[in-house]
Amino acid sequence: MSLSASVSAWLLVLLCAVSGAYCLGRVRRSGGAAAGEAVMGFGMALMAVPLGHGGGWQAPVLGLVFCGTALHAVWLLRGGAHHAHHLVGSLAMVYMALTAAYGSGHGGGLPLLTGALLLYYAGYVVLGGARLITAGTAVAHSAGSAGPAGSAELTRACRLAMGMGMLAMLLAM
Template sequence: MSSADTASAWLLVVLCAVSGAYCLRQVRRSGGAAAGEAVMAFGMALMAVPLGDRDGWQALVLGAVFCAAALHAVWLLRGGVHHAHHLVGSLAMAYMSLTAAAGHGHGAGPSLVTGLLLLYFAGYVLLGGARLVTAGGDAQGGYPGGYPVASAELSRACRLAMGMGMLAMLLMM
């Protein structure tokens, strides 16, 4: 791994860890809804740590954590289809972990699954970026639901950062 790749990996680690810390801070305010995002962000930070070749057990442990997160996301789907992104993200992380454990990363080109995930997260990032740019509070300085402007925009920015991190990790496969 070159020094530029190592620096990029560490920047991704910091970005994901900061997003995870913010989500963890929001858990009480959101009634626990941000817990899944915090787990994903911290898991992404762990996966991005530039350790060189990972031993199989490390990737398998992360894969198990993300499979559990996927089951939690399935449970969240009871509350509405808007939780489907958590399921896709959890399954993508499990896929990357298990692919790394099997030693199939950095092949001749992206697999069909990797390509589909790249398309999904590229669209998610573009849409999320457009929503963040066009977001605006109401005349009282807040958003519907009682969130202050800064909190709602920061939450969107964290989701966007995690989407970009996912896209970066998929591109490195």
């Protein structure tokens, strides 16, 4: 692995771990969805650790963890269809873990499924970025941005960061 690829991989690990930590801090206020996001963030961080630093345990163990987060996401769907993104993300991580554990290395996934997930996450990132920009503009025009609106922006930024992380991991498959 080249130095730039190694640095990029470790930056992705850091980005996902920080996002997971922020979501973990939101669990008391936000409940189940934040807990699922925290597990996803930490799991993504572990999955992004460059090969050779985590041994062969990562993919199978994380595949089981993400099966659990998929079940949690199905449970969250009772609260509304807006939780479907958690299910898509969990299943995408199960797919990437299975591909890493049992695939034939780089490009070992199913091209059609990988392409569909790439399109989904590219759209998610673009839409999330646009929402974050418009939310920032609205907050800048209001009197105080340090209150709940600032927290909502940080949550959106966290979700956007994890979406970019998913996009990067799918591109690396």
